[in-house]
Amino acid sequence: MVKSNLRSFRKKNGETQDELARAIGVTRQTILKIEKNGQVPVFILAALLANHYNATIEEIFECSFN
Template sequence: MRNDVRDLRRARGLSQEQLGRELGVSRQTINAIEQGRYAPSLPLAIHLARFFRQSVEEVFHVD
């Protein structure tokens, strides 16, 4: 599954650490999501999408 988390995070000028702190997860979790090595839980995916004011489908793309 692809996602736009890295691009959205960078557009806001946030580090992985800052985004993780905002969402209550570790920097490593953000890194794993961005690398496509970890598919977040549905609550985390929704939280990420809401943080960026996007729908889940706009942030995450099933290939």
């Protein structure tokens, strides 16, 4: 299971889903799906998000293998 902390990063940065989507080159629907944990991003997208927020992938996504 993957838990996304993306929404809190986005809110702390004062961004809308649209603004974040434009900044990293995806659709708002992609951001929405990630925030709702309905979509696990491919590695490159996770890396783009981490880079955008100057964070690690692990800070944005918490993985549990239980």
